[in-house]
Amino acid sequence: MNKKIGFIGCGNMSKAIIGGIKSSNISHELDIIASARDIKKLEQTKAEYKIDITLDNKEIAEKSDIIFLGVKPDMYEKIIEEIRDVISLESIIVTMAPGKTLSKIEECFKKGVKILRTMPNTPSLVSSGVTAICPNSKIDVDELNLLKKILGTFSLVEEIEEKHFDAVVAVSGSSPAYVFMFIEAMADAAVMQGLPRDKAYKFAAQSVMGSAKMVLETGKHPGELKDMVCSPGGTTIEAVATLEKNGLRNAVIEAMKTCAEKAGKM
Template sequence: MRLGFIGAGNMAQAMIGGILAKEIVKKEDIIASAATQNTIDKVAKEFGINVTLDNREVAKADIVFLAVKPFYYEEVIDGIKDVVDEKQLIISVAAGKSVEWVENAFGGKKKIVRIMPNTPALVGEAVTAICPNANITDGEKQEIVELIASFGLAQIVSEKIMDAVIAVSGSSPAYVFMFIEAMADAAVAEGMPRVQAYQFAAQSVLGSAKMVLETGKHPGELKDMVCSPSGTTIEAVKVLEEKGFRSSIIEAMSACADKSRNM
């Protein structure tokens, strides 16, 4: 199985790194293209995969990931659609581009899958939504899920919730990184060394997330377990509520989903 990545930016690199880490595909069976020599040189050095400036060369792979920005999709697809056949799997990695849009852009009966991963793919902890079109067989669906699951959780979802997926997982690492950074800044203000502050904040987020996933308890119940009467935690929670912590997250995610719908 040969994989091709048209576009070799952060998201593509995260997926390539995750796939190689699990040894699902050998590095010599992956090829990536980019718009600049600097980018492909960087990717070749970091991952040891094949690289090219020619998208059409990548489009010959068994599975082709379209990992460019949404506003480049029309141009990129127009440049490769005559070399893509009905046996290949085309995987779209773009907000705002529906399965139907990609199908129409290729202008023929193609096997199209829309996915929305996130950058934790680089450390094998992504979450990826998968939307296959009607031309994908059950066997191919399983193959795709297994490939994507090599770098994290992978689930087939209805495309109608893809905007919610983008808000809750595709974009959310940025929110989490901001949260970690803010906690570390506060710890530094209290006298903790910067490097140690990042470690304590990041590990606390990691451990808390694992508790949600592994205990099956409601996040509110887990929060209550930390909040002792008249304690330090409930005092912090009170301030977060006063400052609109939860409502700001909800509003930010709503804005993210709206942006995705209107791209």
């Protein structure tokens, strides 16, 4: 019997997960249903991914073995209040919002539900994301392995202690925005040097993607990889010195501290 996967809220992250599942070798094992307030967007999602849809969140809660809460953080309490009376204790709730701790979610449901706290990021839209996960004590090993398999269809999956979630929000959940700014700044500088803008974005983005791949695949420290590019008396070390002079590291560290602090207050 196939597992029923329900999505309450069908924004970009939910669609990234649906797309990952649909393109995977486990898609035949999972039936998907999604709800949202916008029927037009729901119909588009149905047509694109060939899933079931509904405007009734309770229908999702009643029919689904695994329920992804894909709504904004400020909507969580309202949605949970709406569905908690029809949730089976065998169903698994998957959260995807900063600041929503396992204890807060358990308190909202007012009963012992199974919960997986997650923090995916937007590169999941192109199957290149990373997702932090932390289960509560009611999820068993087989259930956790199934959840990892589902999340692994669109991202890397890393199990962490819940106390580290605010740091994960800063280092992966929000960090694509910092990287996009970095790519944009590099492209702007290349345009100043006369490179056409479309070419500038390609060179900058590909260089960032390739550099990240080197970190993941070589296992070398980022500092060691940086040193490999910095020839004595060369161009790169001049650029690195300028970045250090203008406080690149400190700016990134302070931005991430601010991000993590904000996540902890949500």
